[in-house]
Each structure stands twice: as C-alpha cells, then as structure tokens.
Amino acid sequence: MRTETEGPDLRHHGDAEVRDDGSALVDLAVNVRTGTPPEWLRERIADSLSGLAAYPDGRAARAAVAARHGLPVERVLLTAGAAEAFVLLARALKVRRPVVVHPQFTEPEAALRDAGHTVDRVLLRAADGFRLDPAAVPGDADLVVLGNPTNPTSVLHPAAAIAELARPGRTxxxxxxxxxAVPGEREALAGRTDVPGLVVLRSLTKTWGLAGLRIGYVxxxxxxxxxxxxxxxxxxxSTPALAAAEACVSPRALAEAADTARRIAADRAHLVAGLRRFAAAGLVVHEPxxxxxxxxxxxxxxxVRERLRGAGFAVRRGDTFPGLDADWLRLAVRDEATSDRFLGALGGALA
Known part of the structure; x- marks a missing residue:
C-alpha cells in the first residue's frame, strides 16, 4: 500500500479522447455500449416529455429498482449517475481514513479530495493480476472503495474476497x-443485506447508452x-431519467441486458485473440x-495511441489511473467487424 497526495489527473476520463474530433474517430476510449439507447427505450423517454411541467416523482422508479434487487425501497436511492453518488458519499459520510483501491475509476477519490478528505491508496500490482488482497487494506480504514468488475483492469473480484473487507464501523x-455486462452478474453484491456497511453503486448509463441523461442508483x-x-x-x-430507470429494470430490459452480456463476452474473446497476435511487438493483454x-x-x-488517432481510432490512455503508467491502454470492446478494423490499424501503428 502506498499513500499519495499528488500524481495522475483524476479528472481525465475517456470522453476527453474523443471530445474535440470524435466524429472522425472510432471510439474505443469510452465504455458506453454503441448503438444505444435502443428504440424502445428512446420511445419510453420521449413519452415522459409530456410530463415535464410537473416536478419529478421518483417513487415508481425507486420501487422498480428495489423490486429488481429484492430490496425494500428504503434501501434504494436514485442518483444522477454514479458520479453524483460518489459526491454524496464524500460529503455525507463522516469518515476519518478513506481508502481507495486502485487502479480503478478515479472519480471516487477525486470527490473525496474535493470534500476535504485525505485519501490513502491501495495499489494492486500487475504482477499479482491486479487481484484484491483484503489484507492489504489498512485495518483502521473506515471507508473502502473499489470497483467490480474494475475499470480499467477488467478484473472481476470474488464477492467473498470483497465481503472480507466488511467490519463494524466501516463503509x-x-x-x-x-x-x-458480466454474464449472470457473477460476483455481484447488489441486493445483499448480510454484509455490514455495504454500499453498492449501479449505473444505467453504460449498457443503455444514457451517459447524457445521467441515471444510476445506490x-x-x-x-x-x-x-x-x-x-x-x-x-x-429528471423525469426522463426516472422513466429510463423504471424501463431499464423491467423484465424486458433485464433479458436484453443478459443477451448483451453474452455478446460482449464473445466480442471480447475475439478482440483478445487478435491482440495476442502482437505479442512479438511487446503487447501484453491483461487477462482474464x-x-x-x-x-x-x-x-x-x-x-502508438497517437498513431491510432491518425488512423481514425481513439483509445483510452492508462497513465491517469493511479498504479498505471504511460505504457498502458484501455480498449472498449466493440463488435467483431470494428475490432478487426482496429486490429488492422494497430498493426500499422506498431509497424
């Protein structure tokens, strides 16, 4: 474990890679699913616009999310995306020693620092597969934050290992x-009530293409x-975001998300197999x-990232994630045809 106060730009996110000239680039930098939102979801959101004169009423959406996870509504809070949830946690929780497990999404640490907290980092190592070691987290940490599956490492930590971090007095x-996006949502902790101090954040913006609408929950x-x-x-x-939340936890949406997760797994396997062909150039894919x-x-x-931009592809730099350096890149999984075009461009960039 290493404690740091300065270092990577915690406010750099994948959209910065495509913000200026994104229309000319194939986006492998942002983890929002392409081709979304689906038509049926756009229609549900559009239908909600007739109610914009009234103040938003989140009761139905909150109840729908609670039912999706088998929880009472008192255990659910709807938020303007997961990013708002991180800000709320940083401002509302009275903690003395927050710890963030890295490499991971940087917004939780940024929100904690903005709220005046001194944040310790537990840096997982590539040599260990970026796997969580519960013993590496300080025993006196009263707030521990980690992602699962983790952005950007794509590691899925065992739920049992995460639950080992729980203890009285700790969030x-x-x-x-x-x-x-994980088939069967293996290792999920959402819906668990037996883990002391557990808080789970979910986003509806990635799978459903709603980053511009901002909807998630705690x-x-x-x-x-x-x-x-x-x-x-x-x-x-907002009212449209509430309509989206209710729609995205419906049986139809859950079935579609499950199909999408299986398709992502197949597309990811295709991409990884193609990337392995560049091992002679020094490229190493972090697996699984x-x-x-x-x-x-x-x-x-x-x-290489700059050469890829010249070839029309945006990828996510890794050096803004604590624990990674400039030799790391994150690649969003796309359909096989897009991946094949990217792999061809990568071969040219390496040559």
Missing part, C-alpha cells in the same frame, strides 16, 4: 457500474440511504478480462 463501497442500509438523500438537492433526477473493456500493456503506448 464498504462497491462500484458495480459494469456488473450488468443500494445500502436505510440509515445510510437516508443520510445520502439529505445531502441531495431537491429533485436531483471480464468487463466490456480490455487493458493492455505496450512499450511506447503513448506514441
């Missing part, structure tokens, strides 16, 4: 933003949810990958 925050003990709700502004989730993205290590990756 254990698990970011499951990409769990619905699952936790009623007293934790009540504290977070008090920290929220009035009407934090379980999320809708793949982490690779490549000497001179920064220069």
């Amino acid at each position: 254990l925050v698990v970011d499951e933003a990409f769990m619905d 699952l936790g003990a009623p007293e934790t949810i009540a504290g977070l709700e008090r920290a929220q502004p009035l009407w934090p989730v 990958a379980e999320g809708p993205f793949v982490l690779v290590r490549l000497p001179g990756a920064a220069a």
Whole structure:
C-alpha cells in the first residue's frame, strides 16, 4: 500500500479522447455500449416529455429498482449517475481514513479530495493480476472503495474476497457500474443485506447508452440511504431519467441486458485473440478480462495511441489511473467487424 497526495489527473476520463474530433474517430476510449439507447427505450423517454411541467416523482422508479434487487425501497436511492453518488458519499459520510483501491475509476477519490478528505491508496500490482488482497487494506480504514468488475483492469473480484473487507464501523463501497455486462452478474453484491456497511453503486448509463441523461442508483442500509438523500438537492433526477430507470429494470430490459452480456463476452474473446497476435511487438493483454473493456500493456503506448488517432481510432490512455503508467491502454470492446478494423490499424501503428 502506498499513500499519495499528488500524481495522475483524476479528472481525465475517456470522453476527453474523443471530445474535440470524435466524429472522425472510432471510439474505443469510452465504455458506453454503441448503438444505444435502443428504440424502445428512446420511445419510453420521449413519452415522459409530456410530463415535464410537473416536478419529478421518483417513487415508481425507486420501487422498480428495489423490486429488481429484492430490496425494500428504503434501501434504494436514485442518483444522477454514479458520479453524483460518489459526491454524496464524500460529503455525507463522516469518515476519518478513506481508502481507495486502485487502479480503478478515479472519480471516487477525486470527490473525496474535493470534500476535504485525505485519501490513502491501495495499489494492486500487475504482477499479482491486479487481484484484491483484503489484507492489504489498512485495518483502521473506515471507508473502502473499489470497483467490480474494475475499470480499467477488467478484473472481476470474488464477492467473498470483497465481503472480507466488511467490519463494524466501516463503509464498504462497491462500484458495480459494469456488473450488468458480466454474464449472470457473477460476483455481484447488489441486493445483499448480510454484509455490514455495504454500499453498492449501479449505473444505467453504460449498457443503455444514457451517459447524457445521467441515471444510476445506490443500494445500502436505510440509515445510510437516508443520510445520502439529505445531502441531495431537491429533485436531483429528471423525469426522463426516472422513466429510463423504471424501463431499464423491467423484465424486458433485464433479458436484453443478459443477451448483451453474452455478446460482449464473445466480442471480447475475439478482440483478445487478435491482440495476442502482437505479442512479438511487446503487447501484453491483461487477462482474464471480464468487463466490456480490455487493458493492455505496450512499450511506447503513448506514441502508438497517437498513431491510432491518425488512423481514425481513439483509445483510452492508462497513465491517469493511479498504479498505471504511460505504457498502458484501455480498449472498449466493440463488435467483431470494428475490432478487426482496429486490429488492422494497430498493426500499422506498431509497424
């Protein structure tokens, strides 16, 4: 474990790779599923626009999310995406020693620092497969944050290993933003009420293509949810976002998400097999990958990334994630045809 106060740009996200000239680039930098939202979801959102004159009423959406996870509504809080949830946690929880397990999504640490907290980092090592070692987390940490599956490593930690981190007086925050992209949602903790201090975050923006709408939710003990709700502004989730939340936890949506997860797994296997062909150039794929993205290590990756931009492909730099350096790249999983075109461009960039 290493404690750091300075270092990577925690506010750099994948959209920065395509923001200026994204229309000219094939986007492998952002982990939002392409071709979304589906038509039926766009129609549900459009239908909600007739109710914009009224203030948002989140009761139906909250009840739908609670039913999806078999929980009482008192254990659910709807948020403007997972990013808002991180801000609420940072502001509402009274903690002395927060710890963030890296490499992972950087917004939780950024939110904690913005709220005035001094944050310790547990840095998982590539040599250990970026696997969680519960013993590496300081025993006196009263807030622990980690992702599962983890962005950007694509590691799926065993639920049992994560549960080992729970103890009285500690809040254990698990970011499951990409769990619905895992077939069967293996190792999910959402819906568990037997793990002390557990708080699970879910996002509906990745699988359903709703990054611009901002919708997610928090699952936790009623007293934790009540504290977070008090920290929220009035009407934090818009009427269209509430309509999307209710739609995205419907039986139809859950079945579609399950099919999508299986397709992502097949597309990821195709991409990984293609990447392995560049082993002679020093490219190493971090495996096993379980999320809708793949982490690779490549000497001179920064220069290769620029050559890929010239060839029309945007990929995510890795050096803004604590624990990684400029030789790492994150690649979003796309359909096989897109991956084949990317692999051809990668071969040219390496040559």
